[in-house]
Amino acid sequence: MARKDASPLIFERSIADRFAYSLPPVDVETKDINSLLDDKFIRKTKAELPEISELDLIRHYTELSNKNWGIDTGFYPLGSCTMKYNPKINEKVARIDGFATSHPLQNEKAIQGSLEIVHDLQESLKEITGMDEISLQSAAGAQGEWTALMMIKAYHEANGDHNRTKVIVPDSAHGTNPASATVAGFDTVTVKSNEKGLVDIEDLKRVVGDDTAAIMLTNPNTLGLFEKDILEIRDIVHEAGGKLYYDGANLNAIMSKVRPGDMGFDAVHLNLHKTFTGPHGGGGPGSGPIGVKADLAKFLPKPLIIKEGDTFKLDYDLPQSIGRVKPYFGNFGIYLRAYTYIRTMGPDGLKKVSEDAVLNANYIMRRLEGTYELPFDQHCKHEFVLSGSKQKKQGARTLDVAKRLLDYSFHPPTIYFPLNVEEALMIEPTETESKETLDNFIDAMLNIAKEVEEDLDLVLEAPHNTVIGRLDETQAARKPVLRFEREDIIEEKK
Amino acid sequence: MSHRYLPVTEKDKKEMLEAIGVSDISELFSDIPESVRFESELNIKPAKDEYSLLRELNKIASKNITSTTHSSFLGAGVYDHYIPSVVDSIISRSEFYTAYTPYQPEVSQGELQAIFEFQTLISELTGLPVANSSMYDGPTAFAEGATMAAGTTRKKRIVISESVHPQSLEVVKTYCAGQNIEVVVAPLDGTKTDLTKLDELVNEDTGAVLVQYPNFFGTIEDLEEIERIAHKHKGLFVVNSNPLALSLLTPPGEFGADIVTGDTQVFGIPAQFGGPHCGYFAATKKLMRRMPGRLVGQTTDDEGRRGFVLTLQAREQHIRREKATSNICSNQALNALASSIAMSALGKRGAIEMAEANIQKAHYAKEAFKAAGFKVLGDVNFNEFVVKLNKDVTEINDELYDSGFIGGYDLGLSFDEYRNHMLVAVTELRTKAEIDEFVERLGEYNG
Ligand SMILES: Cc1ncc(COP(=O)(O)O)c(C=O)c1O
Numbered sequence: 008m009a010r011k012d013a014s015p016l017i018f019e020r021s022i023a024d025r026f027a028y029s030l031p032p033v034d035v036e037t038k039d040i041n042s043l044l045d046d047k048f049i050r051k052t053k054a055e056l057p058e059i060s061e062l063d064l065i066r067h068y069t070e071l072s073n074k075n076w077g078i079d080t081g082f083y084p085l086g087s088c089t090m091k092y093n094p095k096i097n098e099k100v101a102r103i104d105g106f107a108t109s110h111p112l113q114n115e116k117a118i119q120g121s122l123e124i125v126h127d128l129q130e131s132l133k134e135i136t137g138m139d140e141i142s143l144q145s146a147a148g149a150q151g152e153w154t155a156l157m158m159i160k161a162y163h164e165a166n167g168d169h170n171r172t173k174v175i176v177p178d179s180a181h182g183t184n185p186a187s188a189t190v191a192g193f194d195t196v197t198v199k200s201n202e203k204g205l206v207d208i209e210d211l212k213r214v215v216g217d218d219t220a221a222i223m224l225t226n227p228n229t230l231g232l233f234e235k236d237i238l239e240i241r242d243i244v245h246e247a248g249g250k251l252y253y254d255g256a257n258l259n260a261i262m263s264k265v266r267p268g269d270m271g272f273d274a275v276h277l278n279l280h281k282t283f284t285g286p287h288g289g290g291g292p293g294s295g296p297i298g299v300k301a302d303l304a305k306f307l308p309k310p311l312i313i314k315e316g317d318t319f320k321l322d323y324d325l326p327q328s329i330g331r332v333k334p335y336f337g338n339f340g341i342y343l344r345a346y347t348y349i350r351t352m353g354p355d356g357l358k359k360v361s362e363d364a365v366l367n368a369n370y371i372m373r374r375l376e377g378t379y380e381l382p383f384d385q386h387c388k389h390e391f392v393l394s395g396s397k398q399k400k401q402g403a404r405t406l407d408v409a410k411r412l413l414d415y416s417f418h419p420p421t422i423y424f425p426l427n428v429e430e431a432l433m434i435e436p437t438e439t440e441s442k443e444t445l446d447n448f449i450d451a452m453l454n455i456a457k458e459v460e461e462d463l464d465l466v467l468e469a470p471h472n473t474v475i476g477r478l479d480e481t482q483a484a485r486k487p488v489l490r491f492e493r494e495d496i497i498e499e500k501k
Numbered sequence: 502m503s504h505r506y507l508p509v510t511e512k513d514k515k516e517m518l519e520a521i522g523v524s525d526i527s528e529l530f531s532d533i534p535e536s537v538r539f540e541s542e543l544n545i546k547p548a549k550d551e552y553s554l555l556r557e558l559n560k561i562a563s564k565n566i567t568s569t570t571h572s573s574f575l576g577a578g579v580y581d582h583y584i585p586s587v588v589d590s591i592i593s594r595s596e597f598y599t600a601y602t603p604y605q606p607e608v609s610q611g612e613l614q615a616i617f618e619f620q621t622l623i624s625e626l627t628g629l630p631v632a633n634s635s636m637y638d639g640p641t642a643f644a645e646g647a648t649m650a651a652g653t654t655r656k657k658r659i660v661i662s663e664s665v666h667p668q669s670l671e672v673v674k675t676y677c678a679g680q681n682i683e684v685v686v687a688p689l690d691g692t693k694t695d696l697t698k699l700d701e702l703v704n705e706d707t708g709a710v711l712v713q714y715p716n717f718f719g720t721i722e723d724l725e726e727i728e729r730i731a732h733k734h735k736g737l738f739v740v741n742s743n744p745l746a747l748s749l750l751t752p753p754g755e756f757g758a759d760i761v762t763g764d765t766q767v768f769g770i771p772a773q774f775g776g777p778h779c780g781y782f783a784a785t786k787k788l789m790r791r792m793p794g795r796l797v798g799q800t801t802d803d804e805g806r807r808g809f810v811l812t813l814q815a816r817e818q819h820i821r822r823e824k825a826t827s828n829i830c831s832n833q834a835l836n837a838l839a840s841s842i843a844m845s846a847l848g849k850r851g852a853i854e855m856a857e858a859n860i861q862k863a864h865y866a867k868e869a870f871k872a873a874g875f876k877v878l879g880d881v882n883f884n885e886f887v888v889k890l891n892k893d894v895t896e897i898n899d900e901l902y903d904s905g906f907i908g909g910y911d912l913g914l915s916f917d918e919y920r921n922h923m924l925v926a927v928t929e930l931r932t933k934a935e936i937d938e939f940v941e942r943l944g945e946y947n948g
Contacts, residue, residue, distance in 0.1 A: 035865035075611030077599035105562025111775030120564035146637035186818035186828035288835025292777035331671035335775025353548025441508035483800035
């Protein structure tokens with residue numbers, strides 16, 4: 008790729024009298040709209056939607072798609088995001104009319120097919136996580152976190168335990184963890200990581216107490232390291248009366264190897280749009296099912312989907328439920344993809360997924376250590392974090408390394424996260440990448456390190472081959488332009 | 502290779518293990534405490550080949566009764582609308598659907614520009630200057646409107662009309678419970694908000710007044726009057742709105758709403774058993790820096806080229822953590838794209854034409870019900886209205902399936918006073934013949 012002119016906005020392509028639709032005829036007797044609606048409810052200035060022919064519409068979006076990078080375009084080692092292959096059969100299944108045009112508010116007999124998928128997916132996820140009950144309702148990981156925290160809150164309150172106002176979160180945790188704690192009405196307490204990148208047990212003992220509602224852990228954590236002291240952590244938190252919450256966005260490393268339920272976690276969320284191949288869609292939709300142990304089950308969101316004999320039913324009889332967190336039954340379209348994936352892989356396949364994901368990550372890590380600083384020298388799981396501190400001393404920040412990777416036709420890793428590693432580069436290759444792809448990426452990373460030493464400006468001025476150069480984010484935030492304004496309107500305002 | 506998605510061969514594995522410096526893959530998992538290692542086989546169904554799995558899933562799907570097999574008069578928040586073929590064609594481009602959130606703007610201009618266009622379209626329809634890149638769905642967007650209003654005004658009490666979607670009300674209650682915000686429900690007067698009661702309930706401590714427009718019963722609420730009540734004590738006015746209706750109705754922004762939320766399922770998104778759909782969130786300029794979710798802003802590159810980036814991120818969880826204005830991270834970007842495409846295909850003229858077709862056909866159906874002797878509730882409606890029946894609606898719906906119809910929503914499931922009342926939705930897709938036959942069948946089953 009090379010620099011390209013900015014694409015016109017669809018509004019700038021608009022020509023009066025063009026259109027790209029074909030509506031069924033209005034074959035009923037019609038009335039003057041003014042006789043059907045009170046004048047004050049009739050819109051006087053029309054909404055300025057674009058006017059464009061069908062082919063020009065297609066070309067507009069095709070042009071935009073050509074300025075976008077997806078997994079199908081190339082390697083996308085974005086840490087914590089599990090950018091694995093999105094199977095095409097999944098897309099086909101999601102588009103089967105019987106699913107795609109199923110309305111959620113029908114009588115049970117009309118939705119048996121949809122309920123069967125929901126129920127069977129719940130059963131599979133119970134087994135994979137080792138939890139007692141699953142609710143699929145939450146729309147994404149963050150909503151799953153919040154849902155489970157609301158249940159933990161209800162649990163403590165039902166026990167008359169009203170002083171459990173705090174949620175413990177490691178300093179390496181994803182931002183949604185503390186944010187979800189706030190939205191659920193808790194205060195956040197941070198527990199430090201030790202020199203090995205794991206939860207500092209002494210610090211945990213210091214912050215835990217009779218005000219602890221829960222600890223939120225990702226395991227493997229966001230450094231890609233397995234919290235090997237998990238059983239000790241479990242005992243410390245449980246003895247203090249708190250619950251263990253598992254951020255399952257990182258499940259890809261441990262399927263069929265260890266289950267959150269067996270590690271002692273009381274609640275978990277999964278990101279079906281990561282481990283279970285729901286496509287990210289440029290930012291969503293996701294799906295964030297939660298799993299809980301039996302003692303939390305009575306607080307699950309309503310309704311539950313259960314099986315009685317051969318029939319699937321909705322169960323609203325949950326007097327202590329935290330209520331509803333999402334309309335209808337959640338992001339069903341993503342369940343279809345996750346379900347299809349699980350059925351495509353089977354038990355052996357899922358085990359191999361985790362093994363290969365871990366193999367690929369360790370392979371890249373070992374080949375890059377030394378050239379880039381590896382802050383925690385132990386086997387990683389599905390991802391690992393390097394520090395660009397060495398390159399920073401030579402004049403190139405991690406941002407520059409990331410931008411230079413674009414020139415080599417790789418999507419950069421996650422950068423500047425987790426927060427407890429300086430100049431972090433968080434790399435997650437996933438299991439669907441071949442060794443040749445990994446080798447090419449490794450070569451690019453090694454080359455860039457050399458360029459930093461030998462031709463610094465080349466790196467600092469990167470990217471060179473993308474359609475657009477580095478963008479001015481300060482300007483965007485200082486004087487926000489968040490929508491298109493037509494020239495004539497801008498003129499009027501002056 | 503053991504599976505088509507897993508390219509690592511035995512030879513690769515050997516070489517890689519060697520490079521890592523271990524002799525067996527199990528060493529990479531040795532830090533998992535032995536006592537909790539999972540040593541058995543997962544008890545899930547064995548892997549199935551592509552063809553057989555597709556067949557099986559098609560068979561499961563065929564157990565559903567859908568708007569493809571039957572003609573549907575069911576809406577209640579999820580509607581059977583025209584979806585231009587271009588929508589699926591474009592969202593099937595994998596450059597869009599296999600991308601992550603556009604963190605690297607140089608290789609994400611397509612998505613970023615598409616979101617910027619979505620923000621503009623929502624702003625146009627709602628009559629408010631700022632719209633975000635999407636929320637999970639209408640009800641959670643509405644709930645975030647409630648909590649944001651309470652947070653902004655520092656008044657931990659909101660008043661919400663009973664005429665909103667009952668599931669919206671449930672979701673709003675759950676979100677508010679988390680933040681100790683009191684939820685007061687203003688009662689109905691027929692199929693509309695009781696404005697006298699609403700006026701009485703709104704006081705100095707009220708952070709927001711929340712209504713739906715058109716409301717759950719399809720009735721058009723008097724936003725002019727409600728705005729006055731909402732702002733009387735300096736609370737915010739939050740309106741949840743069907744964006745299709747807004748191509749024809751005066752937008753809430755023009756009535757002085759501070760926050761407008763809703764779901765764009767009506768534009769290009771199939772029912773999909775209730776999700777994924779797409780929430781939207783629009784607000785005044787004043788509230789911009791407190792908005793939940795991602796915002797795309799326009800800027801320039803180092804050579805002055807126009808480009809787009811994620812902006813005002815200091816509101817968001819990955820920067821502000823526990824002080825963020827919301828915990829939302831992943832949103833509904835692909836569905837927002839679908840809606841943008843549908844809105845653009847319809848365009849200025851088509852969106853109005855489609856909205857008008859809904860009003861006309863729903864009005865025709867309403868008159869047909871009246872002519873057949875049914876009692877119909879509500880006065881001014883968009884594409885839904887309430888019909889009183891003599892029997893349980895769920896039972897009648899069971900019979901309607903056998904005649905090829907999906908009947909309307911059983912209001913008795915959500916409102917005690919509306920047992921034996923059906924909420925009928927008539928979109929532009931229903932033909933006169935379908936409407937006539939539906940009214941006739943309902944007449945028969947109703948006795
Ligand atoms: C570790 C971790 N936790 C939570 C989340 C939040 O998930 P979502 O974006 O689906 O809300 C993510 C992903 O962004 C994550 O990587």
